Amino acid sequence: xxxxxxxxxxxxxxxxxxxxxxxxxxxxxxxxxxxxxxxxxxxxxxxxxxxxxxxxxxxxxxxxxxxxxxxxxxxxxxxxxxxxxxxxxxxxxxxxxxxxxxxxxxxxxxxxxxxxxxxxxxxxxxxxxxxxxxxx
Amino acid sequence: xxxxxxxxxxxxxxxxxxxxxxxxxxxxxxxxxxxxxxxxxxxxxxxxxxxxxxxxxxxxxxxxxxxxxxxxxxxxxxxxxxxxxxxxxxxxxxxxxxxxxxxxxxxxxxxxxxxxxxxxxxxxxxxxxxxxxxxxxxxxxxxxxxxxxxxxxxxxxxxxxxxxxxxxxxxxxxxxxxxxxxxxxxxxxxxxxxxxxxxxxx
Numbered sequence: 001x002x003x004x005x006x007x008x009x010x011x012x013x014x015x016x017x018x019x020x021x022x023x024x025x026x027x028x029x030x031x032x033x034x035x036x037x038x039x040x041x042x043x044x045x046x047x048x049x050x051x052x053x054x055x056x057x058x059x060x061x062x063x064x065x066x067x068x069x070x071x072x073x074x075x076x077x078x079x080x081x082x083x084x085x086x087x088x089x090x091x092x093x094x095x096x097x098x099x100x101x102x103x104x105x106x107x108x109x110x111x112x113x114x115x116x117x118x119x120x121x122x123x124x125x126x127x128x129x130x131x132x133x134x135x136x
Numbered sequence: 137x138x139x140x141x142x143x144x145x146x147x148x149x150x151x152x153x154x155x156x157x158x159x160x161x162x163x164x165x166x167x168x169x170x171x172x173x174x175x176x177x178x179x180x181x182x183x184x185x186x187x188x189x190x191x192x193x194x195x196x197x198x199x200x201x202x203x204x205x206x207x208x209x210x211x212x213x214x215x216x217x218x219x220x221x222x223x224x225x226x227x228x229x230x231x232x233x234x235x236x237x238x239x240x241x242x243x244x245x246x247x248x249x250x251x252x253x254x255x256x257x258x259x260x261x262x263x264x265x266x267x268x269x270x271x272x273x274x275x276x277x278x279x280x281x282x283x284x285x286x287x288x289x290x291x292x293x294x295x296x297x298x299x300x301x302x303x304x305x306x307x308x309x310x311x312x313x314x315x316x317x318x319x320x321x322x323x324x325x326x327x328x329x330x331x332x333x334x335x336x337x338x
Contacts, residue, residue: 023232030239039245041276042235042292049271050232075172089270089277096278096290114251115279115288 009061016058023051036106037099041092049085056081157202158195166194209320210260216317223313224268227306231273238293248294249278252307254285255330256315256323262287264318265311272310275303 030043056077064074099105100115110116170176170190176183238245254262262285266277269289279288291303315327 023236026236026239030235033239034245038276038278038290039247039292041290042274043239050228050273053228073175075175075177079169079172085271086267089267092270093266093277096276100278110247110249113249115249118251118281118288 009064013058013061016054016061020051020054020058023054024048027051038096038105038110041096041099044092049088052084053081154199154202158198159203159205162203162206163191163194163198166197167191170194206260210318211320213317216313220313220317223310224272227272227310231275235273235292245293246295247290247292248300248303249288249290250294250300250304252287252289252304254287254311255308256311256319256326257285258319258323261311261315261319261323264314265307268310268314269307275307 027043027048031040034040034043060074060077167187167190170193171183171186174186174190176186176190254265256262259282262280262282266280266287269275269287270277274292276290277287278290280286281288287307289303289307291299294300294303312327312331315323319327
């Protein structure tokens with residue numbers, strides 16, 4: 001591979017890693033700035049996904065011209081990205097669900113809440129059923 | 137002597153039952169992961185051995201830890217999968233910028249929890265839609281109602297009724313892309329019937 005090509009690749013890689021780092025920074029700022037749990041979930045899980053993909057892409061471009069790093073190659077990077085994207089939402093979902101169910105939600109910040117309506121309806125139904133069961 | 141033979145037969149039957157638990161598509165997927173881990177895609181003589189060994193390891197894993205089969209299964213459509221990939225990647229980039237703008241905009245951030253009924257009744261499609269929706273910035277799945285196939289999505293920065301409708305449409309588009317990429321024929325038929333019904337109502 002020619003010198004010029006390698007240095008162009010290097011620059012693209014550096015830009016990718018820089019952009020990924022910026023996105024992670026935005027996530028950190030959001031984590032401090034947002035007021036409630038659900039909004040914080042967004043920044044805790046998200047810009048970091050694209051940021052991480054960009055960093056991985058940067059590393060991939062960087063190691064492509066250099067054969068045999070010995071530690072990892074492009075396939076490993078693809079696996080890291082894939083499993084990160086698949087597993088991050090699972091943890092996020094559990095935290096969001098538990099937070100919602102235990103009432104750690106600031107309802108003044110949630111404009112439309114269709115889940116609340118459903119949970120209310122279900123609680124109402126349960127209450128009437130219990131009352132009906134206890135009555136002789 | 138007879139006892140030994142009976143026990144041997146029993147063992148063989150158990151082994152055959154365990155072999156039935158091996159799902160070929162899933163085993164192939166695991167082999168792919170194995171090959172990626174061990175640089176199996178470089179043109180060298182060991183690559184074939186890595187592939188065979190990977191397949192054997194995944195078969196043994198599935199015999200030792202049998203998993204329930206994926207009902208109703210899936211179909212892999214390469215072209216549509218590529219479209220799905222580009223769609224999700226594009227959405228990720230755009231949404232990342234939107235979330236960034238929201239982070240740096242002064243004032244409180246409001247949001248909404250919207251209910252999105254799925255148009256297909258497949259667990260796999262539900263899970264795939266939930267995961268991709270979660271991976272895209274600006275939306276988090278708060279609750280999944282499995283018997284009714286409804287996703288409850290928390291959308292960051294959605295305040296108006298129009299915004300709610302728009303965000304529902306985003307999730308539905310995502311579902312359509314996924315079903316077209318991975319769904320069985322019945323899933324695609326369900327999806328098309330549902331969207332035709334919506335258009336008639338409009």
